[in-house]
Amino acid sequence: MEDWWIKIFPYRLLEWEWYDDLYMFRLFMHLLLKANYRDKEWHGIIIKRGQLVTSLANLSTETGLSYQQVRSCLDKLNKTGEINKQTTNKFTIITVCKYDKYQQSPADKQQAINKQTTNKQQSNNNQITTTIEYKKGRIIDNIISPNGDTSESQACDVDVDAVKDFFNRTMASASIPKIRSAINGRRKEMLIARVREYGIDAVYEVITKAAASSFLNGGGSRGFVADFEWLMRPNNFPKVLDGNYNTTKNGTAINQPTGDPRRQERQQLAEGYAAAIARLAAEDDARAANIRKP
Numbered sequence: 606m607e608d609w610w611i612k613i614f615p616y617r618l619l620e621w622e623w624y625d626d627l628y629m630f631r632l633f634m635h636l637l638l639k640a641n642y643r644d645k646e647w648h649g650i651i652i653k654r655g656q657l658v659t660s661l662a663n664l665s666t667e668t669g670l671s672y673q674q675v676r677s678c679l680d681k682l683n684k685t686g687e688i689n690k691q692t693t694n695k696f697t698i699i700t701v702c703k704y705d706k707y708q709q710s711p712a713d714k715q716q717a718i719n720k721q722t723t724n725k726q727q728s729n730n731n732q733i734t735t736t737i738e739y740k741k742g743r744i745i746d747n748i749i750s751p752n753g754d755t756s757e758s759q760a761c762d763v764d765v766d767a768v769k770d771f772f773n774r775t776m777a778s779a780s781i782p783k784i785r786s787a788i789n790g791r792r793k794e795m796l797i798a799r800v801r802e803y804g805i806d807a808v809y810e811v812i813t814k815a816a817a818s819s820f821l822n823g824g825g826s827r828g829f830v831a832d833f834e835w836l837m838r839p840n841n842f843p844k845v846l847d848g849n850y851n852t853t854k855n856g857t858a859i860n861q862p863t864g865d866p867r868r869q870e871r872q873q874l875a876e877g878y879a880a881a882i883a884r885l886a887a888e889d890d891a892r893a894a895n896i897r898k899p
Contacts, residue, residue: 628670636699640699654704656698660806687702694800768788768809775813780822803846824852
């Protein structure tokens with residue numbers, strides 16, 4: 606294993622605005638230790654020095670923090686300029702913005718000086734290097750779109766086993782039943798569809814919120830208990846994501862629905878079918894009227 610290290614400046618660390626936040630400190634130090642100390646190629650992508658490929662679920666497992674704690678800490682670190690986060694449907698690339706301040710050997714410094722001297726003497730080579738770096742950047746740009754979406758083929762390559770493991774761990778103390786069999790067939794199709802629409806992190810967030818919801822765990826008047834397939838349905842997923850089933854301090858859901866959720870779903874579908882039939886009938890009437898005109 607190659608030698609590498611992290612330089613810590615006690616004064617700067619003590620003055621750091623997040624030093625007194627245990628969760629922030631723990632996660633940031635973990636990112637420093639996990640980040641690449643040199644450029645590496647991974648799945649055809651150049652992961653640069655100071656970057657790492659991970660996911661919120663992995664960071665939760667590695668640090669012992671909850672999914673929500675990891676998400677909140679990353680948002681704060683991103684807001685204050687400590688990291689930059691690029692998310693796809695499959696993974697997250699995190700860049701430690703000031704990585705070189707935490708890790709730089711004397712050899713690195715000399716190499717940087719030599720590079721500056723060489724660049725001054727060979728401007729043409731500098732232009733070529735810039736073009737190469739641009740092309741490297743284009744590799745990530747082609748995979749990560751501005752809104753974090755990926756192509757359909759990439760979205761289809763969801764790690765269903767990782768989702769299953771996270772779901773079962775999260776539901777360890779919940780009433781929502783664990784997934785016993787493989788995620789395939791209709792369940793896999795719905796999972797992939799939700800990942801395409803909202804991203805993999807949203808799937809993990811819905812699972813986390815469902816586990817903490819009293820209503821979805823049988824706490825409602827009818828004792829309804831959700832399951833994985835119910836959570837992944839297109840009508841239910843955004844409601845859970847938006848927090849409609851979050852449990853308040855008094856133990857009730859914020860927007861607790863009345864009646865059986867499955868019956869409400871069937872009613873919504875019936876209303877949708879009725880509206881579609883009425884629209885088609887109106888279109889037929891209009892076409893018939895046009896035919897009768899002289």
